[in-house]
Amino acid sequence: MTTRMISGKTVQVNEEGFLLSPDEWTKEIAIEIAKEEGIPELTPAHWKVIEWCRQNATNGRSPTLRQITAGTGISTKEMFALFPKGPAKKVAHIAGLGKPEGCV
Amino acid sequence: MKKLLILGAGTAGTMVANHLSRRLEDDWKITLVDQHETHHYQPGFLFIPFGIYGKRDVIKPQRDFVPPGVEFIVSPIEVIEPERNRVRLTKEGRYLDYDFVVIATGAHIRPDQTPGLAEHEWHKSIHDFYTLEGALALARHLRAWPGGRLVVNVVDNPIKCPVAPLEFLMLADWFFRERGMRDRVELIYATPLSGAFTKPIAAKHLGSLLEEKGIQVVPDFLIERVAPDAKKIVSYDEQEVEYDLLVSVPLNMGDEVIARSGLGDSLNYVAVDKHTFVSPTHPNMFALGDAAALPTSKAGSVAHFAVECFAENFVRYADGLEMLHKFDGHANCFIESGFGKGLLIDFNYDVEPLPGRYPLPGIGPFTLLQESEANHWGKLMFRWMYWHLLLKGKELPLPALMSMAGKWQNN
Numbered sequence: 001m002t003t004r005m006i007s008g009k010t011v012q013v014n015e016e017g018f019l020l021s022p023d024e025w026t027k028e029i030a031i032e033i034a035k036e037e038g039i040p041e042l043t044p045a046h047w048k049v050i051e052w053c054r055q056n057a058t059n060g061r062s063p064t065l066r067q068i069t070a071g072t073g074i075s076t077k078e079m080f081a082l083f084p085k086g087p088a089k090k091v092a093h094i095a096g097l098g099k100p101e102g103c104v
Numbered sequence: 105m106k107k108l109l110i111l112g113a114g115t116a117g118t119m120v121a122n123h124l125s126r127r128l129e130d131d132w133k134i135t136l137v138d139q140h141e142t143h144h145y146q147p148g149f150l151f152i153p154f155g156i157y158g159k160r161d162v163i164k165p166q167r168d169f170v171p172p173g174v175e176f177i178v179s180p181i182e183v184i185e186p187e188r189n190r191v192r193l194t195k196e197g198r199y200l201d202y203d204f205v206v207i208a209t210g211a212h213i214r215p216d217q218t219p220g221l222a223e224h225e226w227h228k229s230i231h232d233f234y235t236l237e238g239a240l241a242l243a244r245h246l247r248a249w250p251g252g253r254l255v256v257n258v259v260d261n262p263i264k265c266p267v268a269p270l271e272f273l274m275l276a277d278w279f280f281r282e283r284g285m286r287d288r289v290e291l292i293y294a295t296p297l298s299g300a301f302t303k304p305i306a307a308k309h310l311g312s313l314l315e316e317k318g319i320q321v322v323p324d325f326l327i328e329r330v331a332p333d334a335k336k337i338v339s340y341d342e343q344e345v346e347y348d349l350l351v352s353v354p355l356n357m358g359d360e361v362i363a364r365s366g367l368g369d370s371l372n373y374v375a376v377d378k379h380t381f382v383s384p385t386h387p388n389m390f391a392l393g394d395a396a397a398l399p400t401s402k403a404g405s406v407a408h409f410a411v412e413c414f415a416e417n418f419v420r421y422a423d424g425l426e427m428l429h430k431f432d433g434h435a436n437c438f439i440e441s442g443f444g445k446g447l448l449i450d451f452n453y454d455v456e457p458l459p460g461r462y463p464l465p466g467i468g469p470f471t472l473l474q475e476s477e478a479n480h481w482g483k484l485m486f487r488w489m490y491w492h493l494l495l496k497g498k499e500l501p502l503p504a505l506m507s508m509a510g511k512w513q514n515n
Contacts, residue, residue, distance in 0.1 A: 014304075015304060058397070058399060061399055064260065064261065064262075064371075065260070065296075065326065066260055066355075066370060066371065067369065067370050067371070070370035071370070076326070076328070076340050077340060079340075080340050080341045084341065085324060085341065086298065086324040086326075088296075088326075089298055089324070099298075099302070100261070100297065100302075101297065101302035101303060102261065102266045102267075102297055102301075102302050102303070103266045103267065103303070103400075103401045103435065103437075103449070103451065103457070104266075104267060104270075104301050104302075104303055104306040104307075104310065104439075104449055104457055
């Protein structure tokens with residue numbers, strides 16, 4: 001466990017840079033992490049997904065991609081266009097939620 | 105007469121019937137409903153493709169596990185009507201009223217949810233091992249298979265027994281080596297996750313295991329469709345993986361009755377409190393086992409530990425008292441790694457799998473996150489425990505809540 005400074009705020013992150021506490025998240029942090037993930041600008045479509053994920057996170061875990069597409073009406077193809085290569089993981093990272101993971 | 109209705113006679117439902125028939129007084133009537141007459145030992149399916157277990161090892165009549173005094177009805181369930189405290193069965197349109205209902209209708213594979221998967225090549229060059237029929241068909245196929253590219257693909261998470269795809273690959277490595285044909289087989293694991301191991305400590309201890317066994321991992325692979333004639337799987341971002349034999353772990357979903365009753369999320373899982381299993385919308389409704397939307401693994405061990413917490417709580421809850429036990433998401437899983445060895449993982453909502461020793465009086469200790477022969481024998485012995493002790497609700501020397509005893513904390 002380490003801390004890092006993102007957009008002028010010190011937050012706790014894991015080894016891969018995922019926020020440990022969703023409560024420490026801000027929109028400014030999201031913009032900064034999105035840039036690191038190769039998304040230069042967050043459009044309204046990006047924000048729709050990010051906000052839906054934050055509202056529907058259970059116990060700090062991001063919803064699965066299937067839940068996101070069902071909940072937002074955004075197709076899986078569009079999700080890959082918005083958040084290329086592993087959209088579920090990227091959204092979780094940007095939205096300050098836990099990384100999608102298995103049991104080991 | 106107070107009525108408890110249990111929907112589904114899998115691991116969770118059968119255990120609830122047994123635990124509560126002993127704990128509840130005579131003024132209770134317990135009814136158990138399932139659409140099947142037979143009970144499947146699902147953890148045994150993994151061994152069937154490799155000829156280690158056969159059909160008779162994993163199937164018994166459900167009535168052997170229904171305790172005296174519990175009514176067992178064989179019928180599909182049409183709909184749950186929580187506003188009216190009743191359930192309608194498909195058989196004869198019969199209604200069952202309840203004071204309390206336990207939903208334990210499980211999770212099932214849904215190959216129909218991926219285009220190309222369950223079409224003309226299903227159970228020919230495309231197989232599953234999460235159903236008895238699928239595991240038996242794959243066993244027949246493997247007996248005559250000349251070799252080639254064997255791809256194991258997980259469609260999406262969550263799945264039942266999340267380590268089973270890895271176990272399948274490690275057993276396949278052993279199986280083909282034993283048959284002297286490992287050099288003619290490529291083993292590939294295409295997973296939607298970022299790797300085979302995603303928890304930091306497990307990844308550190310087990311990361312090299314697949315490489316040593318010659319199993320390739322294709323990470324971040326989210327399948328969109330199968331091209332059954334071209335024999336390849338295609339992801340949403342146009343990655344392609346070719347196969348000669350595809351072993352698919354199709355999308356898992358809760359039962360359709362959950363969707364018909366308007367009680368589930370987008371995958372038909374029922375939202376409940378993760379410590380007590382009470383529905384947030386209906387205080388006389390619980391969901392246990394794979395049917396519940398819980399942030400822990402869908403596994404028999406979770407159902408087992410959850411039911412033990414639930415059974416003690418329920419007797420108090422029905423009397424209007426506070427529930428004392430809080431389930432912690434405890435799971436305990438043997439992982440077959442081939443060549444007569446296995447691993448053991450033990451974790452809960454908050455503690456990821458750690459290395460160390462798992463104490464078990466008389467038999468253990470078992471090695472955690474490390475291969476040993478004892479773990480393999482533990483896994484095989486568990487089938488006997490399942491049929492003779494676990495389902496019948498008898499005492500097992502395994503604590504329901506996770507313990508840190510034996511675990512190493514400086515990793």
